[in-house]
Amino acid sequence: MSRSEHSPCGSCQQRCCQDYVVTVTGYDAWLIATQLRLAMEQFLVRFEPNQPTAECFRLDRSDRCFDIALAKRNEDQERAACVFWLALPHGYGRCGIYPLRPLVCQVYPTFLADGLVHLRTDALCPPRGWNLARLDLPQWRRRLVWSRVQQEIYRYAVGCWNNWVDARAQQSAVPAGVYLGYLTALYTRLDEVWKDLSPANRDLVLDQWDACTRTQVAPLLASAGEGNGEPSHAWPELLVALRAAVELALPRQPAQDIAAPRATEEPAEAQLVLHPIPA
Amino acid sequence: MIGSCEPSSKALLWLSCREKRCCSYYSVAPTGRDLWRLAETLDVPIWAFTVYTDAPADAADAFALDTSDRRFRVVLAKRPDEELGEQESAPCVFLWRLRDGHAQCGLGGLRPMVCQTYPSILQDGLLCMGESSGCSCHAWALSHLDGEQETRLLERLAGERAEYAAVLRAWNARVAQAFVGRAHDYVEFCDYLTTAYAERHDNLAG
Numbered sequence: 001m002s003r004s005e006h007s008p009c010g011s012c013q014q015r016c017c018q019d020y021v022v023t024v025t026g027y028d029a030w031l032i033a034t035q036l037r038l039a040m041e042q043f044l045v046r047f048e049p050n051q052p053t054a055e056c057f058r059l060d061r062s063d064r065c066f067d068i069a070l071a072k073r074n075e076d077q078e079r080a081a082c083v084f085w086l087a088l089p090h091g092y093g094r095c096g097i098y099p100l101r102p103l104v105c106q107v108y109p110t111f112l113a114d115g116l117v118h119l120r121t122d123a124l125c126p127p128r129g130w131n132l133a134r135l136d137l138p139q140w141r142r143r144l145v146w147s148r149v150q151q152e153i154y155r156y157a158v159g160c161w162n163n164w165v166d167a168r169a170q171q172s173a174v175p176a177g178v179y180l181g182y183l184t185a186l187y188t189r190l191d192e193v194w195k196d197l198s199p200a201n202r203d204l205v206l207d208q209w210d211a212c213t214r215t216q217v218a219p220l221l222a223s224a225g226e227g228n229g230e231p232s233h234a235w236p237e238l239l240v241a242l243r244a245a246v247e248l249a250l251p252r253q254p255a256q257d258i259a260a261p262r263a264t265e266e267p268a269e270a271q272l273v274l275h276p277i278p279a
Numbered sequence: 280m281i282g283s284c285e286p287s288s289k290a291l292l293w294l295s296c297r298e299k300r301c302c303s304y305y306s307v308a309p310t311g312r313d314l315w316r317l318a319e320t321l322d323v324p325i326w327a328f329t330v331y332t333d334a335p336a337d338a339a340d341a342f343a344l345d346t347s348d349r350r351f352r353v354v355l356a357k358r359p360d361e362e363l364g365e366q367e368s369a370p371c372v373f374l375w376r377l378r379d380g381h382a383q384c385g386l387g388g389l390r391p392m393v394c395q396t397y398p399s400i401l402q403d404g405l406l407c408m409g410e411s412s413g414c415s416c417h418a419w420a421l422s423h424l425d426g427e428q429e430t431r432l433l434e435r436l437a438g439e440r441a442e443y444a445a446v447l448r449a450w451n452a453r454v455a456q457a458f459v460g461r462a463h464d465y466v467e468f469c470d471y472l473t474t475a476y477a478e479r480h481d482n483l484a485g
Binding site for chain 2: 010036037038041042043045071073075083084085086087088089090092094096097
């Protein structure tokens with residue numbers, strides 16, 4: 001966010017960094033861990049959401065599934081500050097990982113609908129604090145598309161992981177650390193995939209991805225050629241590379257073939273939600 | 280406020296330090312440019328994350344608030360201990376602890392130059408290890424450093440200190456010229472620093 005752009009965050013009471021449970025994608029977790037040289041366990045918590053989502057992973061064949069979120073300063077308190085929150089004197093506070101903050105924080109309080117940037121009506125921001133007319137909308141839109149792409153890649157990765165768990169010969173639960181290891185291996189590979197794209201091709205594939213999701217097609221789950229518009233040659237190559245990266249990052253072993261996850265619901269925007277982390 | 284560039288081997292050692300006692304053991308006296316950079320990036324006034332303490336009258340980074348001989352120095356604020364209150368050995372206000380107790384600086388690449396260069400010093404142009412009694416996990420050695428890079432950082436720190444001294448001399452002269460008994464407050468001083476560095480920045484940019 002540029003300093004010239006109007007943002008009410010500087011003078012806000014920063015409730016969003018305290019009241020929300022910030023669920024993250026594997027990309028967010030990988031980026032923070034690699035840039036800060038941290039173990040994911042040092043800043044993530046695993047919790048069982050009330051309503052399972054497409055981001056929920058399993059560790060055994062039971063129905064128990066988990067999501068990951070940024071830890072809180074005081075894990076016993078529902079409304080404690082985010083683990084990365086810097087509380088300064090005189091009531092000031094700032095995010096300590098601002099350039100690396102999760103995508104869901106970067107796009108807050110906006111969302112994309114029909115290709116347009118909208119403001120959430122349930123945001124915790126000061127009333128009339130945000131004004132769409134004063135935002136750099138193309139920049140916000142790019143950020144929202146990138147966030148959606150990462151969310152869909154993560155959903156695909158979680159689906160493949162859950163299929164792998166189902167296909168395991170052993171009945172015992174997989175340690176949670178193995179899941180985090182899978183995320184680390186996967187996003188390290190994906191980083192190479194994205195780096196191999198020229199800036200022009202990257203813009204093209206993001207546009208293509210956006211066009212697909214507007215028609216409710218999740219690109220990684222769709223068959224080749226599905227979607228809107230004229231695909232660039234980089235588009236099918238990217239999808240192949242992303243799928244291959246996920247397959248290669250999964251732990252070795254399964255006796256049966258691992259099926260790719262099937263689309264079960266419409267792509268939805270990742271949003272910050274208010275819900276407690278169960279003890 | 281973490282930067283995303285590839286960290287040096289020294290930075291990796293520092294990042295892996297669990298306690299980061301240096302962030303509690305010392306009072307961190309940034310340069311004026313550090314203060315301005317932090318205030319600009321965090322969009323927070325200088326007085327919101329610093330305090331001022333007594334300083335020797337001849338210190339290059341000492342400033343006056345009135346016409347008396349009393350001098351002060353700006354240091355980063357400490358996080359008050361919930362039980363013991365404000366203490367000299369309390370952690371820096373920018374230090375946080377992760378789930379497992381590992382300490383992390385919230386400023387990352389934005390941290391003051393004196394923190395980035397710690398514990399090395401330039402002695403008559405020669406790169407040396409300074410006092411590092413705060414360190415608990417390992418002893419620092421010159422072999423941990425990229426000599427050229429570290430020397431450049433230390434030279435930059437020296438330059439920023441000289442610049443800060445000049446900015447403070449101008450402030451102190453202004454305070455000395457005021458009528459006896461006229462006292463300035465800390466917020467006024469911080470506003471002066473912000474303006475002085477912003478003007479220097481604009482002059483360089485322009």
